[in-house]
Amino acid sequence: RTHYRQxxxxxxxxxxxxxxxxxxxxxxxDTHYLLIGLAGVLSISVLRIGLYKWYQAEDADASLHPRWRFFAIATATVSGVIWGSAAIFLYPPLLPEYEVYMLVLLALIPVAPVAALAVYMPAFYAYYIPCIAPFIIMLGLQDNRAERMxxxxLIMMMGAxxxxxxxxxxxxxEAIRLRxxxxxxxxxxEQSITVKTRFLAAASHDLRQPVHAxxxxxxxxxxxxxxxxSRRLLSQVTESVVTLRRMLDAMLDVSRLDAEVVETQRRSFRLNTLLIKLHHEYISLAEQKGLRFDCVDSRVVVNSxxxxxxRILRNLLTNAIRYTRQGGIVLGCRRRGECVQVWVCDTGVGIPVSRQEEIFHEFTQLQNAERNPGYGLGLGLSIVKRxxxxxxxxxxxxxxxxTGSTFSIELPCSAERPQEMNLPAEEYPAACPEHRNLLxxxxxxxxxxxxxxxxxxESWKFKATxxxxxxxxxxxxxxxxxxxDLVIIDYRLSQGETAPDVIARLKAELDDQIPFIIVTGDTAPDRIREAHYAGYLLLHKPVxxxxxxxxxxxxxxxxxxVVAP
Known part of the structure; x- marks a missing residue:
């Protein structure tokens, strides 16, 4: 195959x-012999063009047929004979001043195609020996000592x-074998990764169902x-469910990134608005652990x-508070030319230099040998990197x-007018309207x-069926x-039914204005893409x-x- 590719x-x-x-x-x-030789060379080239196109059209199995070996050896033999005949019919030239060119030709022609033909040695032998042997014989028969030398x-060069x-x-x-x-x-x-992805998706789906319920x-x-x-006990159970939900949401984030459905909406905004918001939210968590949490103000406008x-900064701050036992955390930024570095600095346990690349791998936790579930699954920094x-x-x-760690992310500065940020809140305490009596x-x-x-x-005073x-x-x-008045539907139902199929039937027979909420426990990338492009409000289990x-x-x-999740 390599021979025909070349x-x-x-x-x-x-x-x-x-x-x-x-x-x-x-x-x-003698031009008579010269034209015959040229016609032979061009004919072989035309023949090889035909063979090349024919070979390209063959399927993988047919391309290994023995006939292709025969064609390779046959064309190489004929080509070698044609070039070798130049020594018999054209040497020595009629004009002595062309003898140097002929000698150079005799030396180069046999070795010129070595890189192309040596991939299949039988073809190389078939070309090289009939090509160089006449040159050696003709030069050896000359009276001139220089030509005999x-x-x-050429004999020594032939061996080399x-x-x-x-x-x-x-x-x-060997290179082909290794390739x-x-x-x-x-x-x-790739098959192992596919199996792992399917297993994790199936396990995640099966786990999401009972956690959701x-x-x-x-x-x-x-x-x-x-x-x-009873309320204290219920609160502890709720906390356990929330921990499980956060773990599953981290796996969902990875699956959404795998499915390439995470869309970016870049714009110019004041970085300080985001930094102050995060500082206000995380300062209480830091103080609960006895840590100091400072935020450096900034007037810079960035594009992101x-x-x-x-989400990136939240993951970094969560890790910083989680792995810092004393001291504090600083959230700030520094201007670097046309960019600005936003950094999260802590006085935590630190990371060995040899393992600083490893921390961005999925399911990696360097400081959780006891596998404390409160520390998550080790997906935070993987999500940050992606x-x-x-x-x-x-x-x-x-x-x-x-000593501690500093994580920094580099953002481009923007000269455009900053837009107002409408960041989604973590919680939505809107009260459920009482006694709606809607179905x-x-x-x-x-x-x-x-x-x-x-x-x-029903606890929210709705009717439900x-x-x-x-x-x-x-x-x-x-x-x-x-x-x-509203339909809440699982994305994947029994017997191959999916939410878009059922919604289409409901809309065809009922009011087309009925709102729908699709709920899914699937985290396989293909499933996430399907659900994402269904065009309805989508929630992931556990909701x-x-x-x-x-x-x-x-x-x-x-x-x-409302803010869509």
């Missing part, structure tokens, strides 16, 4: 060499050329628990996506073990989720004659009840405030 070089070079030689020697040799020199060609061929064969081995290992690694039950239970001990930049790459922002880390339809093939969602909605499939939901609506409440209020009351 045929273009073997086609062009001899043809050009033959034409140039004919032009140079036109008056120095040249023949001897054959040795080089064999070593080159062996080296190339194929590497390709096999790459394919195996648990959160719904706990929230609906909260309004009915009155005594202090404020929402994604906030978001920074998405925004094309350079991220750096400087750290000394036992919400739940479609989910998981019974526990249907029960939990029904209990939660549920179905396991789209067909059953339509049947129930027809029988009862009541159209729901935060407060966020669900705000989304419901916003869809039922256009005046309500």
């Amino acid at each position: 045929l273009p070089a073997v086609i062009v070079a001899p043809a050009l060499g033959g034409i140039f030689t004919a032009w140079v020697l036109w008056r120095a040799v 040249t023949a001897l020199l 050329t054959l040795t080089f060609a064999n070593k080159y061929s062996a080296m190339l064969a 194929l081995k590497l390709a096999d290992k790459k394919e195996a690694l 648990m959160g719904l039950f706990i929230e609906s239970l909260a309004s009915s628990v009155r005594d202090i001990d 996506d404020p929402v994604l930049l906030e 978001l920074a790459d998405l925004l094309k922002h350079k991220i750096q880390v400087r750290s000394r073990e036992g 919400i339809l739940i479609i989910d093939d998981d019974k526990s989720i249907r029960l939990g969602m029904t209990a939660l909605l 549920s179905s396991a499939t789209g067909h059953h939901a339509l049947k129930k609506i027809r029988e009862r004659g009541c159209v729901p 935060d009840p407060d966020r669900l409440k705000v989304c419901i209020n916003a869809l039922l009351d256009p005046a309500a405030r």
